[in-house]
Amino acid sequence: MTNGxxxxxxxxxxxxxxxxxxxxxxxxxINHRGPEYADMLDRMTANLRTVFMTTNDVYFITAxxxxxxxxxxxxxxxxxxxxxxxxxxxxxxxxxxxAEAYGADVxxxxxxxxxxxxxxxxxxxxxxxxxCKAVLFTHNESSTGVAxxxxxxxxxxxxxxxxxxxVDAVSSAGGMAIAVDAWGIDVVATASQKSWxxxxxxxxxxxxxxxxxxxxxxxxxxxxxxxxxYEDYLKIGQPPFTPCLxxxxxxxxxxxxxxxxxxxxxxxxxxxxxxxxxxxxxSLGLELLPDEKYASNxxxxxxxxxxxxxxxxxxxxxxxxxxxxxxxxxxxxxKIFRIGHMGWVETAHIDEALEAAGRTLRVMxx
Amino acid sequence: MTNGxxxxxxxxxxxxxxxxxxxxxxxxxINHRGPEYADMLDRMTANLRTVFMTTNDVYFITAxxxxxxxxxxxxxxxxxxxxxxxxxxxxxxxxxxxAEAYGADVxxxxxxxxxxxxxxxxxxxxxxxxxCKAVLFTHNESSTGVAxxxxxxxxxxxxxxxxxxxVDAVSSAGGMAIAVDAWGIDVVATASQKSWxxxxxxxxxxxxxxxxxxxxxxxxxxxxxxxxxYEDYLKIGQPPFTPCLxxxxxxxxxxxxxxxxxxxxxxxxxxxxxxxxxxxxxSLGLELLPDEKYASNxxxxxxxxxxxxxxxxxxxxxxxxxxxxxxxxxxxxxKIFRIGHMGWVETAHIDEALEAAGRTLRVMxx
Numbered sequence: 001m002t003n004g005x006x007x008x009x010x011x012x013x014x015x016x017x018x019x020x021x022x023x024x025x026x027x028x029x030i031n032h033r034g035p036e037y038a039d040m041l042d043r044m045t046a047n048l049r050t051v052f053m054t055t056n057d058v059y060f061i062t063a064x065x066x067x068x069x070x071x072x073x074x075x076x077x078x079x080x081x082x083x084x085x086x087x088x089x090x091x092x093x094x095x096x097x098x099a100e101a102y103g104a105d106v107x108x109x110x111x112x113x114x115x116x117x118x119x120x121x122x123x124x125x126x127x128x129x130x131x132c133k134a135v136l137f138t139h140n141e142s143s144t145g146v147a148x149x150x151x152x153x154x155x156x157x158x159x160x161x162x163x164x165x166x167v168d169a170v171s172s173a174g175g176m177a178i179a180v181d182a183w184g185i186d187v188v189a190t191a192s193q194k195s196w197x198x199x200x201x202x203x204x205x206x207x208x209x210x211x212x213x214x215x216x217x218x219x220x221x222x223x224x225x226x227x228x229x230y231e232d233y234l235k236i237g238q239p240p241f242t243p244c245l246x247x248x249x250x251x252x253x254x255x256x257x258x259x260x261x262x263x264x265x266x267x268x269x270x271x272x273x274x275x276x277x278x279x280x281x282x283s284l285g286l287e288l289l290p291d292e293k294y295a296s297n298x299x300x301x302x303x304x305x306x307x308x309x310x311x312x313x314x315x316x317x318x319x320x321x322x323x324x325x326x327x328x329x330x331x332x333x334x335k336i337f338r339i340g341h342m343g344w345v346e347t348a349h350i351d352e353a354l355e356a357a358g359r360t361l362r363v364m365x366x
Numbered sequence: 367m368t369n370g371x372x373x374x375x376x377x378x379x380x381x382x383x384x385x386x387x388x389x390x391x392x393x394x395x396i397n398h399r400g401p402e403y404a405d406m407l408d409r410m411t412a413n414l415r416t417v418f419m420t421t422n423d424v425y426f427i428t429a430x431x432x433x434x435x436x437x438x439x440x441x442x443x444x445x446x447x448x449x450x451x452x453x454x455x456x457x458x459x460x461x462x463x464x465a466e467a468y469g470a471d472v473x474x475x476x477x478x479x480x481x482x483x484x485x486x487x488x489x490x491x492x493x494x495x496x497x498c499k500a501v502l503f504t505h506n507e508s509s510t511g512v513a514x515x516x517x518x519x520x521x522x523x524x525x526x527x528x529x530x531x532x533v534d535a536v537s538s539a540g541g542m543a544i545a546v547d548a549w550g551i552d553v554v555a556t557a558s559q560k561s562w563x564x565x566x567x568x569x570x571x572x573x574x575x576x577x578x579x580x581x582x583x584x585x586x587x588x589x590x591x592x593x594x595x596y597e598d599y600l601k602i603g604q605p606p607f608t609p610c611l612x613x614x615x616x617x618x619x620x621x622x623x624x625x626x627x628x629x630x631x632x633x634x635x636x637x638x639x640x641x642x643x644x645x646x647x648x649s650l651g652l653e654l655l656p657d658e659k660y661a662s663n664x665x666x667x668x669x670x671x672x673x674x675x676x677x678x679x680x681x682x683x684x685x686x687x688x689x690x691x692x693x694x695x696x697x698x699x700x701k702i703f704r705i706g707h708m709g710w711v712e713t714a715h716i717d718e719a720l721e722a723a724g725r726t727l728r729v730m731x732x
Contacts, residue, residue, distance in 0.1 A: 011399075015395065028372050029375060029383060033377075064610075065608065070589055101589040200608040201610035221587065223432070223436055224430075224433050225590075244565065244610055247612070
């Protein structure tokens with residue numbers, strides 16, 4: 001990211017885009033009801049299924065990631081439905097708030113910030129619940145840099161219930177493996193500006209047969225996020241509503257690149273750069289926020305020493321080194337900083353960010 | 367639009383973008399929680415108010431135009447509220463469907479396709495309604511090329527009721543005058559890919575004090591479109607959810623250009639190119655669909671002669687002349703074609719489109 005004066009943007013999304021993607025983002029508009037769009041949508045649908053290792057339906061929706069989470073909720077849950085909402089941070093809370101906003105009867109299960117969800121605690125909670133209709137949680141909690149053990153959680157949920165599994169994978173999908181069919185996930189929600197190397201604007205969801213059965217029963221009011229509209233229009237190669245073309249163009253390219261590279265290789269690459277980031281943070285004498293066993297492969301959350309003013313730290317790194325780091329959110333404000341490493345990222349980007357952080361800490365401590 | 371092999375895209379949105387805007391659309395991502403975004407949002411908010419001639423709140427939401435319409439409904443209407451939905455075509459129907467989806471008690475008032483809403487019929491209907499909470503309608507019905515008499519409609523509604531006025535101005539705002547304060551409009555909904563010379567991805571709404579009072583009473587469930595979240599974050603110069611940056615960048619530029627040019631001049635320019643389009647259609651011996659008094663300044667709907675196969679016509683114009691025209695929607699499919707002339711448009715674009723249409727018709731008729 002040393003092209004000219006542009007900063008090294010290392011927040012956990014929007015991710016920086018390489019020049020060839022930016023050129024595609026700036027392509028001319030096309031008719032979203034014409035044959036060119038239909039061809040693009042067809043290829044994207046097939047490739048997105050490949051990345052999610054699924055034969056389930058997949059849809060592209062013009063919205064932020066929160067829109068994908070809302071799509072998961074309003075299409076499968078009815079007011080009064082018993083729902084288990086597992087949270088390990090800000091985004092897990094948001095998913096729960098959406099379910100609450102739409103009238104679900106929510107049982108909360110929260111874990112300490114920096115920790116992952118414990119599958120055995122999930123098992124206990126489900127044993128104590130009667131007729132749980134859905135379990136919802138965040139795969140990769142970008143606010144704490146924790147990746148929940150998705151496969152294990154799905155296994156336990158299936159063992160203990162018939163509940164739908166709704167997963168916020170906004171900040172993991174495309175960078176970490178999500179085997180939708182093998183793990184039995186009913187809805188996965190993600191968004192373009194994360195590992196997909198695209199600008200914000202498009203939300204994506206997978207939708208299982210069991211999710212469709214829940215849809216048929218759902219009495220939650222909906223229109224823009226009504227998944228039936230997306231399905232009806234997909235059959236004629238169109239979106240129900242005018243789609244965010246710049247993000248669609250970029251996702252199309254990314255999906256092609258990911259499938260060509262091989263998705264296992266993409267996930268391994270994310271793992272390697274995450275390890276490099278964690279090693280680098282430790283070599284600066286810093287401590288990671290998350291339990292290392294569950295440290296995320298797309299974002300690293302690093303504790304700030306107690307004597308450092310977090311706001312000043314971020315501001316100095318930005319103005320003196322042209323590196324944009326993520327701060328802490330809500331109760332973690334000023335206590336951590338975060339380095340995003342999803343999508344297009346090279347070790348040089350990380351080294352530059354870590355060096356900026358290290359030098360700033362040394363200067364601030366005198 | 368003769369730059370290389372790119373088609374002359376003359377659908378009523380997404381509008382084609384000039385090269386300097388495409389370059390801005392393809393700009394690098396920025397931190398949407400940083401100072402650069404806050405400055406941009408601040409300028410855009412001020413300029414959008416200028417275009418809408420209002421001191422009301424205005425918000426930018428990552429969604430299609432239908433998302434803006436849903437925002438208008440879910441924030442102001444409660445289930446069971448009596449609502450008058452006026453429709454002159456597909457988009458008026460959509461607005462009504464959204465209100466119905468969220469449980470409003472809807473009274474329908476429909477006008478024949480090609481005709482505008484008659485203010486006196488609206489008056490009569492309101493006189494017969496008790497406690498109408500909101501009147502909703504489309505300003506510019508792009509499916510029929512009809513612009514409803516917005517000022518007159520608002521006047522009648524205010525004379526006969528205390529109802530909120532919710533206006534779908536997706537395809538008119540930015541190209542046709544909407545004096546939000548003078549005409550007393552509570553919510554205006556629009557979207558980036560129309561007269562705003564930007565790609566799809568951002569919905570925009572204005573929100574009045576009276577709309578806020580309705581918000582306080584509203585029991586409709588909502589989260590992504592909950593306007594309070596946009597207000598809370600606007601105070602700290604941020605969006606609640608990751609915004610569609612490419613569309614924001616383009617709207618920022620367009621708003622600056624519009625304010626610099628003078629909004630009256632922008633509207634006059636749209637009127638002139640619309641007149642040019644209508645004259646051109648007539649000189650081909652074709653008839654306009656709309657009552658000419660209410661013909662839209664952003665899209666012209668032209669009747670196809672009875673002996674012409676509309677699908678073949680559009681396909682020939684596209685493949686033989688590289689001109690993309692809009693077709694008819696729903697019951698008008700095959701019966702009309704539409705030429706978009708909003709945003710960046712020159713008479714040469716229109717002449718090329720009309721010539722393609724004229725030559726195709728001559729060939730098809732032998």
